[in-house]
Amino acid sequence: MNQDELLRLFKDSGALLDGHFKLSSGRHSDIYYEKFTLLKQPAICTRICEEMASRIRDQGAETIVGPTTGGIIIAYDVARYLGIEAIYAEPGDNGRVFKRGFSLDKGRKVAIVDDVLTRGGSVRECIELVNGYDAEIVSINVMLDRSSGRVTFDYPFDALASVAADDWSTDECPLCAKGEPLTQRGSRKFKVR
């Protein structure tokens, strides 16, 4: 699948919306992404995970690591396609930790996966965690990169799709300048955080 087909899936799922949105920060944006609108639909989610798995297949990964919460769903399904194991990085007192008896042997080949890359915090915590076990990170993979290239890693990185996620103060908003009304997402359908 190419980027256009993947973006079509995101849009068809209702997770990726074009319009004129007021974000929880109060800033305005022309794109709104509610990741769990996609993740709650296994039939669509698994098509994206299959594509991610196909890109990881030749990297020799032995374990997929994903951070809570969305990353668990991705890690599980990608690992299922690859026939390998998935383990999950959960919040600890200081960064991410493995619980539930999860562990990594020294030198084990690991692919890190996550749903959305915004500021990269959860992926960085996974990198730190995996490096703490002296395992080998073969790649970092996300479904959707909305960092506009501002987030980079010292490992091979792949985003299935990228969107430029600009946001503006009300004063600078080009959509407000054009007089476009704010898109109403409906309070019942979306909980704005």
Ligand SMILES: [Zn+2]
């Ligand atoms: Zn605006």
